[in-house]
Amino acid sequence: MQVNEETIDGVLVVSPAGRLDSNTSPEFEAHLFQRMEEHPSLVIRFGDVDYISSAGLRVMLMTAKKVKQNGGRLVLCEIRDPIREVFEISGFLTILEVCDDPRGAVERVNA
Amino acid sequence: MQRAFRIQSELREIPRLAEQVEAFCEEAGIPVSSVYPINLVLDEWLTNLIAYAFDDDAEHTIEVDLRTADDGLTITVTDDGQAFNPLTDAPEAQLDGDVDSRQVGGLGLHFMKTLMDEIDYRSADGVNRLILRKQPV
Structure with missing residues (x-):
């Protein structure tokens, strides 16, 4: 799994690519937790994720x-x-904040 | 159409199997929209088996059999680990609550129950079989 990053209006946007499964998730979690030490707020972009499991x-x-x-x-x-269907049947779309595109997501973080 | 796949009890086998399952589904004329749910349910079950079913250091093989007929797809997963009946041995997943209270446990089995039409589990003589059925879309 590859993780790309960019900063938009001062907000870190993290874009994992490929599969987020039991093989790759521990590494991705460690990456995010390390980033959170410097960035209290984050945007995560799923546009390049082909697959997500629990x-x-x-x-x-x-x-x-x-x-x-x-x-x-x-x-x-x-x-x-x-991917959206997996978030949906998990009930995650109602408890997590979700936005269509990165720019809108950054605006929400900066609001 | 029928095909059997064998994997070792290692997580890294799962993405490799997913590619083979995708190829099988394409050949069998299973709609693309069904491939993700099939691979997701298989992944969740196999991840559970690999994490919890084998408490010795021996190598274990898990067999995944796919069979299509007019009434849909039948998936049979056979293992020789500890028995675990997904219908009776697991608590229901907690699907409500906010970020603070929400726990993620049980989601894999919730996917299985949501995405498959029938679930059957049999365990006898040290051999466990999970049988999943999905009707044609």
Whole structure:
């Protein structure tokens, strides 16, 4: 799994690419937790994720919990089918903040 | 159409199997929209098996059999680990609550129950079989 990053209007946008499963999720979680030490708020872009399982969703939940503890904001974006369906049946679309595109997500973080 | 795949009890086998399952589905004329749910449910079950079913250091092989017929797809997963009936041995996943209270446990089995039409589990003589059925879309 590859992780790309960019900063938009001072907000770190993290874009994992490929599969977020039981093989890759521990590494992705460690990466996010390291980034959260310097960035209390984060945007995660799912446009390049082909596949997510409950292992990947677990990372999103752990990240959301940590961001909340840190007083920051987590916004997810570009969650399209079939990934979106997995978020949906997990009930995650109602508990996590989700936006269509990275720019909108950054605006929410900076609001 | 029928095909059997064998994997070692290692997580890294799962993406490799997913590619083979995708190829099988394409050949069998299973709609593309069904491939993700099939691979997701297989991944969740195999990840659980690999993490919890084998408590010795021996190598274990898990067999995944796919079979299509007019009434849909049947997936049979056979293992020789500790028995675990997904229908009776696991608590229901907690799907409500906010970020603070929400736990992620049980989601894999929730996917199985949501995305498959029938689930059957049999365990006898040290051999466990999970049988999943998905009707044609």
